[in-house]
Amino acid sequence: MAEPSSNPLLRPLPDGIVPAQVVARTEKHWLMVMLTMLIVMMAIIVTTGILSALHPASNVEVVEPQTLHLRGEFVESNLGTATEPDGSVTVRIIAGQYDFVPRCIRVPASTPVKFRLTSADAVHGFLLPTTNVNTMVVPGFVAEVRTSFAAAGEYAMPCDEFCGLGHQAMWAHVTVVPKEQFANMTPFERARCARQ
Numbered sequence: 001m002a003e004p005s006s007n008p009l010l011r012p013l014p015d016g017i018v019p020a021q022v023v024a025r026t027e028k029h030w031l032m033v034m035l036t037m038l039i040v041m042m043a044i045i046v047t048t049g050i051l052s053a054l055h056p057a058s059n060v061e062v063v064e065p066q067t068l069h070l071r072g073e074f075v076e077s078n079l080g081t082a083t084e085p086d087g088s089v090t091v092r093i094i095a096g097q098y099d100f101v102p103r104c105i106r107v108p109a110s111t112p113v114k115f116r117l118t119s120a121d122a123v124h125g126f127l128l129p130t131t132n133v134n135t136m137v138v139p140g141f142v143a144e145v146r147t148s149f150a151a152a153g154e155y156a157m158p159c160d161e162f163c164g165l166g167h168q169a170m171w172a173h174v175t176v177v178p179k180e181q182f183a184n185m186t187p188f189e190r191a192r193c194a195r196q
């Protein structure tokens, strides 16, 4: 029978106890897995940020949520799609429980589009799938997102921040129409859901 070592670290371990070296090796493996995941995720964020202009909205602009309907940029008559002197369009939308106002928006294709949104109550989300448009809409702030649609098409616009019991029903639509067709539309037609 071997003499038990005088160094307690060198004594054989009782059954079921994993040696420290094995624990350290396993931890090192998991650390490598985590580092790899972190590097992959950072690479995706940087790549999509540079190549697809996908990044969080950086605009910090405050607005009084209680008086949106009374004065300022977000009064009812100013909502929807407006044409700017330089040919671009600006879309102003108010998000509220549980709807976007206006809920149907038409914008021209191949034109710079600037969305300006704010919330009248809770935090909402504004997302156009397959585009770079994805922002939180926070009461008290104006969210601004710029984009351009290459071709005509329909986009469903779900609220993607949980904002209360009616959240799942909070949907709106953005319709991208050919540039020439948009030029001939009246403001009323630009905010209508009906097909043209």
Ligand code: CUA
Residues within 6 Å of the ligand: 096, 097, 098, 123, 124, 125, 159, 160, 161, 162, 163, 164, 167, 168, 170
């Ligand atoms: Cu608005 Cu969810």
